Structure formats: C-alpha cells, structure tokens
Amino acid sequence: MSKFRDQIIQHEGELPPGTPDTEHWIVYTQKKTGAPFKWAGSLNAPDAELAVQFAGEHYGLDEACVAVLTHHASFANDGPCGIEPLERGDTDGDDGTSWCAFGLPRRGGNLNLLGTVKAPDAATAIERATCQYANGKIVQFRVVPEDKILISDGRGSLIWRLHDMNYKFARGYSKVVREKWTRIRDEEEYEDYRKEDIHRHF
Known part of the structure; x- marks a missing residue:
C-alpha cells in the first residue's frame, strides 16, 4: 500500500451530509403537437439539465415525440x-401560485397533463384541480408547482432516437413484401399464412 493511503485524514467537527450521485425524476412525453403530455416513466440524473437530456434520449428510443x-x-x-371516478368538487379560487394538474383516467393507467390551477399549497391545489377537471373519468389527481416543471420541445436538444432503430420493427409483412408474396400466392392464401404466423410467434 502506498504511503499516501496510510495517511489519516484529520477533520474537526461534524462531517457534512453526503451528496447523492443521482436524483429521481418523472418524465412525460407529448407524441404530437397539441396532444396532452402523458406519463412515460422515470429516470435518475444528477441535475435538471441532464434529466431533460436523458429523458429525451431514453424515451425517444421507444417512440418519437415532439416534447x-x-x-x-x-x-x-x-x-x-x-376506485370509482372522482366527483367534481366545490373548492374554487384563484389565489396562490400556479400548479400543473395531472389526471389519472383509471387505476394502472397513465397520468395526463390537464392544465393548471392556482392555489396557496398542494392540498388546496388538488381540491381545486378536482373542482376544475373532474369529469367522471378521473380517479386521481397529481399537482406539481409550475415553476418546477421543465419542458424541452427539441429546439435546445434532440428528443427522439439518435440512431436507426428499424431493426427493432417487424418488417416481414410490409407493403413491399406483401406485393412480392402475392405474385406467387393469391391474397386469401397469403392472409391466412400471415395470421397463422403472427399468432404462432407473437
């Protein structure tokens, strides 16, 4: 062992609390312009900037999105x-700061961004979101301070796959392949074969 490792580090007072290498971030994606943001998953990142970058690359690998x-x-x-959809509440108001409201349409489903409400605290924000957005189809609400939301629309960084992912997609029954097969088989025979093959393998 080197002499450097033998040294005993002297420190006076309490040691500062440890800093985690990464933190947990929630990700939502927008598939096309004008569509709602939907919960996509989560990831770990050391800071907000890398969280946005990781989200764009990681979730862009699954399917292209615009934001x-x-x-x-x-x-x-x-x-x-x-268990049942929540009833519309009667707690209304416009005092406080702005909160983004997300709604869960069913247990096991994905949260969707519904809009914003103003409220002095999280509990009131949930009550006002229930009052404003409960429509007989929402079973749970989530609220997040709007100033804590980070959105990337691709102008500052890519938010879709950075390399060709076509090898992941089934190409065996594309239009071009179908045309080649139907030159030597009739349409009905080809369709029966396609259904049986997909059923057997998928």
Whole structure:
C-alpha cells in the first residue's frame, strides 16, 4: 500500500451530509403537437439539465415525440386514488401560485397533463384541480408547482432516437413484401399464412 493511503485524514467537527450521485425524476412525453403530455416513466440524473437530456434520449428510443416534460419526483403531490371516478368538487379560487394538474383516467393507467390551477399549497391545489377537471373519468389527481416543471420541445436538444432503430420493427409483412408474396400466392392464401404466423410467434 502506498504511503499516501496510510495517511489519516484529520477533520474537526461534524462531517457534512453526503451528496447523492443521482436524483429521481418523472418524465412525460407529448407524441404530437397539441396532444396532452402523458406519463412515460422515470429516470435518475444528477441535475435538471441532464434529466431533460436523458429523458429525451431514453424515451425517444421507444417512440418519437415532439416534447418532453420532466420534474423532480419530490415535487409530485398525489391526491387519494379512488376506485370509482372522482366527483367534481366545490373548492374554487384563484389565489396562490400556479400548479400543473395531472389526471389519472383509471387505476394502472397513465397520468395526463390537464392544465393548471392556482392555489396557496398542494392540498388546496388538488381540491381545486378536482373542482376544475373532474369529469367522471378521473380517479386521481397529481399537482406539481409550475415553476418546477421543465419542458424541452427539441429546439435546445434532440428528443427522439439518435440512431436507426428499424431493426427493432417487424418488417416481414410490409407493403413491399406483401406485393412480392402475392405474385406467387393469391391474397386469401397469403392472409391466412400471415395470421397463422403472427399468432404462432407473437
């Protein structure tokens, strides 16, 4: 062992708390312009800038999207989840700061961004989101402070796959392949073969 490793580090007072290497971030994607942001998953990143970058690359590998929304997991405030859709509340108001409201259409589904409400705190924001957005189809609401939301629309960084992913897609029954097969088989015979093959393998 080197002499450097034998040294005993002297430190007075309490050691500072450790800093985690990464933190947890929630990701939502928008598939096309004008569509709602939908929950896509989560990831770990050391800071907000890398969280947005990782989200664009990681979730862009699954399917192309036009925008990515990210927020730190600690900023998510979830209301109670009902078995039946929540009834519209009567807590209205416009005082306080702005909160983004997400709605869960069913248990096991994906949260969708519905809009914003103003409220002085998270609990009131959930009540006002229920009042404003409950439509007989939402079983749970989540609110996040709007100033904690990060959105990338691709102008600052790519938010779709950076390399060719066509090898992942089934090409065996594309239009071109179908035309080649039907030159030597009739349409009905080809269709029966296609259905049986897909059923057997998928």
